[in-house]
Amino acid sequence: MMTDATLEPIPADIPQAPKRSRMRSVFSKDRKAQFGIIVLGLFILGALLAPLIAPYDPNEMTLDMMGSPSGEHILGTDDLGRDLFSRILWGTQISLFVGVATVAISLFFGVLLGVLAGYYGGWIDMIIMRYIDLQWAFPNFIIAVYLVAVFGTGLLNVIVAIALAFLDDFARIARSMVLTLKEEQFVDAARVQGFSDIRIMVFHILPNAMAPIIVQATVSVSYAILGEASLSFLGLGVSADTPTWGLILADGRSFISQAWWLGVYPGLAIMLVVLSINFIGDALRDALDVRDADI
């Protein structure tokens, strides 16, 4: 009969949970990601400290109208004599907040719908996905414009409108991940152990589906910032006395030939933030993509 000599030798150098995390090793090599983190960090810092470091009140009008960048107004002033640097700094708060809040909402509900559709299939899948298809048929931005037009402008409405418009991307990705993961044996194993559907979805399927969802989230943050800028540009954003990047851009549009700084600087801010987030997203994808191998 069999004895206890059945043990396979266990090598002594079994990795004891790697000291350097995979995330850190990817970010330490990726120059673009480092650029992204630094630039985004500066913007976040600027947004948080705006009340302290902004040299002027963003809505304070001076007689120095459309003044070019100078020592007094480092980025110049707009047609009403408001300090551009202060306005962009305050606008960062709104833009970043809209970006993050929007994605948080649409990630939560989109993933919820996608996981339910993928896990249960059948008529639940049918109903959810037909709605998602319906939304898919219209460009995201058109949906956001439509929703704001119906519910009115304002910060909350803008966030809800953009969040709804991005819902389908998350639902689709979550559903397709669930469809593959559902076939894995560890899900069968969980069911055989008598785990509830909710436990299986939350602890067994979702953690394995998060990588592409997180990557999509970073992409969506930048689109949400662009979306808010676009809505404000069209006059469908937050109220006119709140400085946002889109609004600053829209206000400066008519004077672009006389005062180039009114178009360039807010545009540059949008570009830098969106670019930074995309760089970080790319690095996140690299770090999260491969499940099983360590670098």
Added chain:
Amino acid sequence: MGTPLLRIEDVSVHFPVRKGLLQRQVAEVRAVEKVTLALQKGEAFGLVGESGCGKTTLARTVLRLIDPTEGEIWFDGQNITSLSGNALFPYRERVAAIFQDPFSSLNPRQKAGRILSEVLQVHRYKGDIRTRVEELLNICGLPPRFVDLYPHQMSGGQRQRVGIARALALEPELIVCDEAVSALDVSIQAQIINLLEDLRVKLNLTYLFIGHDLSVVRHLCDRVAVMYLGRVMETAGSEELFANPQHPYTRALIDAVPDPDPDPLAEATRAHSSLGGEIPSPLNPPSGCVFHTRCPIAMERCTAEIPPLESVTKAHEAACFATTPTTETTTTTNGR
């Protein structure tokens, strides 16, 4: 003998094939067709057959991952076929599973310790969960530090040991092993088989062992059923089955097992009854005996009638007209 621990009665599993906008059912895959089996407590029962013969589907049906189209599954005197949700919970405690692929059967985001403690928590284990987890690892030959390892930090054999530890967590009576060793290297296979054998004796387990490797099944199992295209072709004690196969399909399977030490003289004269052709599609199984299209001794009758599974000797059943006395003959002999 008493009541069997697990009784599978006339179980069929058909998968509908749907097509088109209205999802009309255009055909069905007959994965398992009227299978009847009984497992006694403490026995290791093997289920063998080519891939696609329905053995895994049957295992998944026993585990209630799939609902049978027809038939009933009885466990310890209770019909569990129509139980669902919470009513199935006690059954889940008494029946566990070991899966084929140790790379896919463990959640890649959970450490071994979490994998083992989760099942204990969900079933409200009375006692210290930490101690029990280390005990389970120990039973399966793994040191306690494996608690902190993720599956991708282990080798295939070590993962399978964690899979076995998970199956043992709630002290089940029946363990369904679905190809539990076939994804492992041969040397590791032997260790896992030995572990399974030791555990069966120590913990008085009953195994339903699904496999396609006949030598593994012969080594591990007391009784074996041979499946082909969803039907059971032959059932017998494993030594009896290998020494005295009755069904032509079983003979062909046994002939196909490579001999590690072939005798050249015997090899020259050995009748190679290797099967021609492919396993037919379960979408459209042959009429009569499903095996007649590849059977070397098929008769006229085999294309029309389905041979019933009948006793050849005590505890040896085969579904073949060539081996069992035909019903007509029996009737006429008796009628005289």
